[in-house]
Amino acid sequence: EVELVESGGGLVQPGGSLRLSCAASGFTVSTNYMSWVRQAPGKGLEWVSVVYSDGSTQYADSVKGRFSISRDHSTNTLYLQMNSLKTEDSAVYYCAGYSYGYPGYWGQGTLVTVSS
């Protein structure tokens, strides 16, 4: 059974940094596409970033240059390093593992609040 568990969310001031983690079991992070998706309060889902199986990455324009996605094969964990955080980055952040070319396995999310 696949399980993805996010952690690392919390309250941070504007301009601050946070690193989110997504621990996977039953699914190999390093050999599959992995994405981060977020949902701001009262808003819809927004795709944030992807890391491909070859290690290449892509980002939404809204986070490009500020966020960085990475993974650790030894711990089977996906990360999202978030720098220069803005209030509009406040959201529940989900990690998702792909199957059949689509985000198919999801965690329950971790809440990030950017506020002074």
Added chain:
Amino acid sequence: AIQMTQSPSSLSASVGDRVTITCRASQGISSDLGWYQLKPGKAPKRLIFAASTLHSGVPSRFSGSGSGTDFTLTISSLQPDDFATYYCLQVYSYPLTFGGGTKVDIK
């Protein structure tokens, strides 16, 4: 970026009703579309991928259709567990984009 326009944004329905949600892409996306169900505090759940392929374990009352720019999610007979928010997602090109969501609540 490809824009996904989803309608309606909300609907009220009763158990047993047939429900239809549509998604329109701003350009052709072949059949590269998925449908997801989201409930508060829970992990999003994939229902359908490749426009019409039912994800394993998803009840057969859910179905998807369409290709190109116009897509439909149908729930043939709404059940109590189906009251949730539904999103379409195009994977034709990055950035991936979701529709705005359709909240299905109890009439």
